[in-house]
Amino acid sequence: MKKSFLALGVAALLLGNVSVWAAEYDLKANMQKLHSELNAIQTGFILGDKNAVSASLDIFAKDAKELLGEREGIIKKLPEDMKNKKHKANIATESARTIDFNAGIIKEAIANPKGLSNTKRREQAQVAYLNIVNACFACHNVVRDKEVAVEK
Numbered sequence: 001m002k003k004s005f006l007a008l009g010v011a012a013l014l015l016g017n018v019s020v021w022a023a024e025y026d027l028k029a030n031m032q033k034l035h036s037e038l039n040a041i042q043t044g045f046i047l048g049d050k051n052a053v054s055a056s057l058d059i060f061a062k063d064a065k066e067l068l069g070e071r072e073g074i075i076k077k078l079p080e081d082m083k084n085k086k087h088k089a090n091i092a093t094e095s096a097r098t099i100d101f102n103a104g105i106i107k108e109a110i111a112n113p114k115g116l117s118n119t120k121r122r123e124q125a126q127v128a129y130l131n132i133v134n135a136c137f138a139c140h141n142v143v144r145d146k147e148v149a150v151e152k
Helices: 002-047 050-068 071-077 085-111 118-143 146-151
Strands: none
Touching: 002 050, 002 071, 002 118, 050 085, 071 085, 085 118
């Protein structure tokens, strides 16, 4: 009986460690995915391809909302030994809201319902894109270990 209880305890411990590692890996993989999608938006801007910007933006905004929009989900994805996880999750959810809002501005600039000049629309879209990048950095500056980020 003691052996089976001990074996069960060891199995639970191993599964717990695997799930923590998987959560950390998921967070890293998800951030790499968002990074790639953000690069696709930037490439669309550089090439002047409205369709590419719009399509990439839809994917990016959807994924950012799914990955960062729920506070409790973010708390679970952060490493267990991390301090101030609730505060960091709040920053992540605020970043998701900022991304969503600015994605709307870019979509509106592309659609041009107000009949603005190309220059004005481009400026609005670029400012909104930079706001998205700033939201990413705001989250990263709080969540990541700053010393490690600078050394890499």
